[in-house]
Amino acid sequence: xxxxxxxxxxxxxxxxxxxxxxxxxxxxxxxxxxxxxxxxxxxxxxxxxxxxxxxxxxxxxxxxxxxxxxxxxxxx
Numbered sequence: 001x002x003x004x005x006x007x008x009x010x011x012x013x014x015x016x017x018x019x020x021x022x023x024x025x026x027x028x029x030x031x032x033x034x035x036x037x038x039x040x041x042x043x044x045x046x047x048x049x050x051x052x053x054x055x056x057x058x059x060x061x062x063x064x065x066x067x068x069x070x071x072x073x074x075x076x
Contacts, residue, residue, distance in 0.1 A: 023047045
């Protein structure tokens with residue numbers, strides 16, 4: 001039987017919270033060595049920018065449904 005472990009991480013970023021949450025979630029799933037660093041809000045801005053660039057999302061447009069779909073396509 002699998003052991004179910006639940007984690008709740010509060011994202012305190014003032015901008016791009018969804019992107020920060022995605023970076024933290026992906027880091028957790030992939031066992032990224034910077035996971036804890038990201039949860040503390042350190043070294044995450046570069047990863048958020050990389051996520052936006054890889055998904056083709058422009059920061060000035062915000063994060064609405066089309067942008068979230070772009071993230072989803074990029075992470076699939």
